[in-house]
Amino acid sequence: MRLIYKLASRLALILLPIVTLWAVIFYYTMVEEINDESDDSLVEYAELIIRKQLAGVPLPPPNNGSNNSYSIELIENRGDVEPSMTFHDEMVYIPEQDDTEPARVLTTIFMDDSDNMYKLTVAMPTFERDDLLSAIFWHIIVLYAVLVISTLLVATLIFYNSMRPLYALLAWLDRYVPGRKIEPIPDSSVVEFHKLSMAARLAMSRAEEHFGRQKQFIDNASHELQTPLAVIGNRLEWLVDNTSLTEEQYMEISKIQHTLGSIVRLNRTLLLLTKIDNGQFPESAPVDMVALLKSEAEIYSDIYSDRNVALHMQLPHSYVVGMNDSLARTLVTNLLKNAYQHSSSGAAVRVTLMNRELRVYNNGQTALDGSRIFERFYHSGNSNSTGLGLALVHSICRYYGFAVTYSFMNGEHCFCVRFQSIIAKSNS
Amino acid sequence: MKLLVIEDDESLREIMTRALRAEGYIVETAATLFSAQDKIAGYNYECILLDIMLPDGSGLQLLRHIKELGKGDRVIIISARDSIDDKVEGLELGADDYLAKPFYMAELLARIRSVLRRGNASVNKVMTAGNISLDVHSRRASIGGNDIPLLKKEFDILLYFLQRPNHIVDKAVLAEAVWGDHVDMADNFSFVYAQVKNLRKKLTEAGATVNIKAVYGFGYKLTESDETNI
16 A cells, blocks of 8 residues: 555544534534524513513514514413523424424513413524534535545645655665666655665665675685586596496496586586676677577487477577577577476477467476476476576576566466566666 | 696696696696796797686786797686686687686597697698598598498587597586587486497498497497407
8 A cells, every 4th residue: 555545544534533523513512502692582582572561562463574473371370380481492383484493482481560470482483403404514524525635635745745755765776686787876855764765775785795795605606616626527537537447436436427517517507697697698699599499409309319208399480589699598498408307208398489478388297386486496306407497597587688487287387488678678 | 749737726737737648748737827937938838728717816817928928839728717708808818729617638638639730730620530530620421431421419429539539438428518518417318329329330331440339337438449340
């Protein structure tokens, strides 16, 4: 979830109870205020009527057009008279309108000179509470909407404006790849962002140093191994060539040489991986993938001829990719080698090249762990492999920005290389 | 034939010296850039085997020095750094060949022979053994003057044997030399056996006076037979 959405939803959520509470308070205050006002005028009206009644002045007609009404009745039974003024809300029938309206009603009593006690009821139509309620409700809704929209608008504007250094830093982090050319880290005069930039710079320099040291280590270790490996190999060669050995001894030496050969290859591959990661293959030339595939596949069907692996190739006349010649060969070789090596007797290897996609299929029982298959030293049960072939494929594809994917369908493993830069090539 | 081996690793220097002496070369050694400069200044060598990474400097520096002296010494660079840049730089500086560590001694011997042959005025691109001769350029093989048809791989195998007569050739090394890195993970060498079997048959049929002998399950050895082959 983006920060701005989180901020917006929180602002909206917080505004909701505040506005609601305000609406409730506003409603009751309004009602009280209105009642208060109407009560005052009812009292005045009642006094006016009482005064006129007592003075014998003719009373105003019960209905004088103001919708105010009154009634005076003589109280017969004085026992249950409460000498007070009471206000209450009541529905009152208004003859002119032939309708009942909500009204504020004042009931009071008064006594004339002849000790007659009267009850005076004065009614004044007030408002319709429901109308007021719904009016307030709609106004609150509008107010809420306006408030939320304007708040969010302003908040977003301010947010993006003041968070600009953060987004610059985030964009930089997205672009950052250890070991590649580094753009300067965006900095800001705002203390917090400045601190963040500093932290990123520190982390980056640590990562760079680590990455460099690791590369250097693999590089050095691999190079340092070359001479001792040469010594062992050459001494074994000397033994074989210049001394008389028994068959048993020959076979032992053969096995040692076989193992030595694996170490030599492993070492060579590690060096190659380091070189690819260092971007030491700058020169690229047009390479015809089809010709390359054909010649390499021929060699593999030769080497694995005893397994009778059927090869089906579906290739265009030619397909030219601009890349380093030896990396192209390494890419193709390792894909084919992988397919042949994991094919059992009588299986089939399929190679297709269309729509910019090179696909190499081979039969298999179960899907492999697609998330780990391109890792270095990931073995799928075959101890004979270096575990680096697919890592090489992955490195080369990453170097050129090709997408390489693994899938398993209908009993076939499929490795697919898409010869199209997913990102603009940013090396060298 | 006098060779100078410049290599700082004692063990490697020793085994190289031993193998080269066994081939009949006169071998001198140097472990540092300094002592190598000394030797080069005082003597002439047919071929110098030069390690690039020396304790007191770069072999390329020495190579530049040798070329400045204007000596005709042949130089084969032996480097732990199998990088194209080093190779290109070395060859541009006038080295005759470049061999990456780790290498097979048989390969080194073949390279030395090839470099020394180039040194002789007649550029001899025909390899012979017994009554077999191979023209490396036109890729034609003949036995006793008669051309014999060989497939590409058969020719490569025979050429490899001819470069190493009387040496035992490991089948894995042969496979790697002929098929390249592709054989990395091959779990058996039946494809090598099949090719060698065909080659042998063709050689025998054509009456070749060399024999490719199998050495247990280890590999092969090319020998010239005094008596006629059967």
